[in-house]
Amino acid sequence: MNSYINTASDCTVKQFEECAFKQKYRVLVLEGDPSAEELQQAFELIYAQYVDLSGLFVSREFDLSAYIHSLEVRTTTVKNFVELQKLFIKEFGQPFPPAFRLVKRYGHTLYWNAESPNLELFIQKLNKIPSKEVRYEIELKNKKTELVELHRKRIKKEFTLQETRSQFVTMINRLRQSHFVINRNETTVEELALAIADQREQQEAANAQRQFKRR
Numbered sequence: 361m362n363s364y365i366n367t368a369s370d371c372t373v374k375q376f377e378e379c380a381f382k383q384k385y386r387v388l389v390l391e392g393d394p395s396a397e398e399l400q401q402a403f404e405l406i407y408a409q410y411v412d413l414s415g416l417f418v419s420r421e422f423d424l425s426a427y428i429h430s431l432e433v434r435t436t437t438v439k440n441f442v443e444l445q446k447l448f449i450k451e452f453g454q455p456f457p458p459a460f461r462l463v464k465r466y467g468h469t470l471y472w473n474a475e476s477p478n479l480e481l482f483i484q485k486l487n488k489i490p491s492k493e494v495r496y497e498i499e500l501k502n503k504k505t506e507l508v509e510l511h512r513k514r515i516k517k518e519f520t521l522q523e524t525r526s527q528f529v530t531m532i533n534r535l536r537q538s539h540f541v542i543n544r545n546e547t548t549v550e551e552l553a554l555a556i557a558d559q560r561e562q563q564e565a566a567n568a569q570r571q572f573k574r575r
Contacts, residue, residue: 362392366402368409368549373532373542376410376549379403381525406549413553415560417510424507431500438463438493445486455482463489535559 365371365388378384385399394402411417441463448456457472464470468489472482532542532552540555541547 362394363390374544414556
């Protein structure tokens with residue numbers, strides 16, 4: 361009779377790591393000789409439970425959404441800045457310096473000397489800004505695609521590793537620093553996932569408290 365681990369509550373962190381990062385699925389065998397396909401499917405079930413309990417998909421979606429928002433703000437701000445400066449120049453024959461700070465935060469430094477104006481040079485520098493922003497527009501497009509794909513996988517519960525081994529090890533070390541007891545040979549994947557979710561909730565609460573104090 362074949363018997364093997366297929367739940368997060370029965371799988372240890374060490375067994376999880378062997379499966380996830382070394383594809384050694386036979387560490388899940390309890391009895392008999394189950395096929396490689398059976399063991400891989402068993403690990404995918406374990407991993408799905410790990411993701412659900414820890415909220416990894418939700419966390420990744422939130423991080424991506426926040427990053428996409430920041431990129432959208434950047435591209436919109438820079439695009440509008442360039443267009444409005446050109447309109448201002450057309451109307452008044454010179455740029456509008458008080459608005460320079462809007463793009464300075466994104467690494468675009470512009471100068472205007474009213475005592476010795478050089479409109480041609482200014483327009484040349486202004487026209488270079490969009491080409492410098494192309495990589496952020498590409499990044500925005502790629503991240504939107506990544507978010508859609510991540511959302512699709514979460515809905516369909518498709519198997520995909522959300523972390524590299526180094527990220528996983530770093531995460532465990534951070535949990536230990538936060539006084540969570542993680543023993544690779546004894547701690548179950550279910551306990552690990554709940555610890556991750558607990559730490560994230562604590563972090564979110566701390567961030568909310570800091571935001572409240574700034575008001």
